Amino acid sequence: MSDLPEKQVKRLKSLIQEAETSLAAAKELLISIVGDDGNVVTPAASHNEEVSGKVIEGVFDGQIMIGPDGKTYPVPANYASKSKLVEGDIMKLTIADDGGFIYKQIGPVGRKQIIGTLTQHDGAYYVEANGREYRILLASVTYFRVNIGDQVTIIVPEDNPDATWAAVEAAL
16 A cells, blocks of 8 residues: 555646646647737747747657756647657757747657557547557547547657657548
């Protein structure tokens, strides 16, 4: 029973990270609907603009970016889903002077596509493929309008057999 508090702490940390990611995605969606209020800069707005601020490079873990110091940064789920970010991708985060977060993928890992079936348990979505389960973002489920039992093509890191996350390429 001594593992119980440790498991609960891990679960709570996971829930907090998911909540932060969802909140960041909600803010990004709101800005895309009502326009830039001066406090948040969306990734789409950053393509042709030079933004000054602090730059951090890190690794995408399937849901968040982990900086070189181990600090985590919430990547908006809809950005990760639409950009088809894969676990292990190298990213650059610019924290603008006004506090906005601007992400850019700068080092994609090798990828391979596989076909699997969408499942759900423990409050999360997975794709079962090649005898394994890969976790996928809720944003991918809603973006591609897939349902439990649907076949989907997912993208996984080519050289990481231990990857736990996948990006959805398409619904079949």
